Amino acid sequence: MALLFLVILVLAQVQPTRTAALTVAALVLALLMLPLRDQSPHTFVRGTYVLTIALAVCVLLGCAIRAQEARRQRAVHDVRQAERLALARDLHDLVAHHMTGIIVQANAARTIHATAPDKVEPILDAIARAGTETLESMRRLVRVLREDNHAALRPGDLIAELGSLVLDFSRRNPESPPARLDVTAAARNTRFSPEIETSAYRVVQEALTNVHRHAPGGRASIHVDADSDWLHVTITNTTPRHRPVGPAGGHSGLGLIGLRERVQALDGTFRAGPVDGKRWRVAAGLPRHPAHETL
Structure with missing residues (x-):
């Protein structure tokens, strides 16, 4: 034996x-x-x-x-690869956005150079700032793979996007208590890089999807906070009174792996697990200025 x-x-x-x-x-x-x-x-x-x-x-x-x-x-490898590609697509579109602004400002400086030379220097300063932001995004882009056949993704206001996401989640789950979004004043008044805000949105989106699949009827709350260096996103949900026989869409357990891959690609921190045996918490910390490698 x-x-x-x-x-x-x-x-x-x-x-x-x-x-x-x-x-x-x-x-x-x-x-x-x-x-x-x-x-x-x-x-x-x-x-x-x-x-x-x-x-x-x-x-x-x-x-x-x-x-x-x-x-x-x-499956884990495929999820990680897909998350890297999604992050690369996001960054690619954001870089394209910066480059469009640089080209527009450069053309404007060329147009007014002869008639208003005193206004050229502020435009050149704006071009320099936009170029620096673009270079930083490109350095982060080097660390992930990218595809050519991507769809455009335009960055929006994070708080407004999260509000729409939470509202849509509550509408799709009438049997559950309405989800609560709590945003501190520091988070409302702080602007982060577009790739950081996009990743924060993805974290909340995946966490709410898991609540819908694994904890129907549970109460979900989203807390967003920020300080001078970090954006903190925490999603907490209670366990339902009656656990479902099987989650909608089956068991995979790969969504959190993809989130961890995305957050760590931006030098952030990610934790997910039970709290007090009665709640489940997903917490992500995203740095305001991710460390990046030299090209």
Whole structure:
């Protein structure tokens, strides 16, 4: 029984596949030799038959566990890759927005250079600031992959977008208490880079989606705060009185992985887990000035 269990364990966990195969082959040989302890031919044939069936079952079970783990790892990789691509698309569109402004201001400076040279210097200062912001976005863009066939995404006001998102969530879940959005004065009066605000929106969006799928009937609250260096977003929901048999859309558990990948790509912090055994909390901290690598 110990050797049979070891066969399952080796097939399920040992890496690489070649090592697992060689180890299992040795275990199979050792198991099939066990009936030789009894020198009776009848006992040998019967024991070998029983062990062969047991080995077949264990090998199939171990391979099934190994295949399931491989599928899970591929799914996690695909989610992380998709999140990197989504972040790259967001940053690409924001860079395009900055470049359009630079071109417009440069053309304006060229037009008024002869008639109003005193107004050219402020325009050049604005171009320099826009160029710096664009370069910072491009440096962050270097760290993720991007696709060419993307759809445009125009940044909007974070607080207004969050309000619309929470209102839409409450409308789609009439059986649940209305979701609450709490934004501090510091968050209302602080402007963050567009990619930071877009990521904060994605965090709230995914968290509310998980509340709808896994905790229908629970109360959700969103708290947004900011200081001089960080934007803090916290989503808390209560557990429902009656847990659903299965979440809508099935079980995946990959949405939080994608969020963690997006937040960490911007040098932020991300935590998700139960609180007091009665609530679930998702908390993300996004830096106002993400550290970036040199090109």
